[in-house]
């Protein structure tokens with residue numbers, strides 16, 4: 001009896017490991033690397049205690065990984081003389097940060113269990129841990145992703161939405177990934193953390209009318225009007241608590257204090273207004289929908305079974 005149920009369990013684990021149609025599961029490393037999750041959590045914790053801005057960086061890296069041919073660690077590959085990766089694609093160049101932190105986390109995981117845990121999973125867990133450690137909701141991350149042996153700069157240019165998008169373009173961009181308008185609005189709440197560069201907000205703070213004038217003026221002090229000057233100066237996406245995960249981002253939108261053009265599109269007299277109002281007054285609802293959408297985003301086109309590899313160093317294929 002006991003041995004047959006053990007057999008069934010083993011067969012099940014093998015099936016999960018080898019089937020290329022395998023589903024992700026929260027317990028994927030329960031037998032192969034039980035230390036994986038605590039190791040990632042403690043590495044993220046120490047990185048964030050050094051610098052709270054790291055949480056935003058890791059969360060965004062996960063988004064930019066998942067939107068480009070799935071959550072497969074492709075974003076983490078470095079360019080070489082013979083390989084063009086995603087790091088210098090338009091949305092990432094001079095903008096995506098935290099790769100060194102991912103390296104540190106992955107090294108800790110490699111020490112605990114060499115060659116077992118993918119970079120894609122490491123990033124998925126690190127993004128969740130960042131949200132938790134900065135005061136946001138907790139959830140179980142589905143695991144079992146493998147790492148890509150390729151990357152696509154063209155797909156990174158084309159699939160990650162730019163801040164110039166209007167509401168319909170944002171909805172379409174997320175729909176292309178199988179994500180709903182609700183997912184899009186909830187995930188945009190990630191902009192409760194982190195910063196944007198002057199180059200991405202100049203048009204909005206100097207030229208747009210659906211913006212609180214005193215808010216625009218304050219932002220202008222760190223972002224000169226002239227293109228080319230101060231392009232990389234950063235401003236917090238959410239002013240009051242830029243390193244705390246909360247629903248103030250949505251309150252800001254209602255007050256016309258969205259920093260990006262795309263942010264304010266979510267509350268500009270269109271179909272997303274009512275959801276923004278709900279999230280601004282109900283942080284439990286925001287947290288619940290954010291978690292559901294993060295899980296959905298984490299499910300985008302994972303490599304499983306014998307596809308891809310478990311990269312040792314997230315910057316290069318084995």
Ligand code: HEM
Nearest residue numbers: 056057060063095161162163187190194195196197200262
């Ligand atoms: C809805 C479409 C989205 C657009 C158009 C967008 C655009 C941007 C832009 C332009 C920046 C500033 C980059 C810079 O100036 O260097 C940014 C930062 C950021 N985004 Fe998004 N984003 C979107 C969705 C998301 C999602 C879904 C997440 C995660 C759930 C996310 C998380 C972040 C974070 C945390 C930062 C700050 C990064 C840092 O401080 O280093 N964004 N985003």
Ligand SMILES: *[C@@H]1O[C@H](CO)[C@@H](O)[C@H](O)[C@H]1NC(C)=O
Nearest residue numbers: 088089090152153154155157
């Ligand atoms: C992606 O965009 C960058 C910056 O605009 C550009 O230099 C690069 O050629 C683009 N890559 C591809 C493959 O389209």
Ligand SMILES: *[C@@H]1O[C@H](CO)[C@@H](O)[C@H](O)[C@H]1NC(C)=O
Nearest residue numbers: 202203204206207225226227
């Ligand atoms: C504001 O709009 C005008 C007219 O379209 C344009 O010429 C100018 O470059 C814009 N200014 C900024 C700071 O984007």
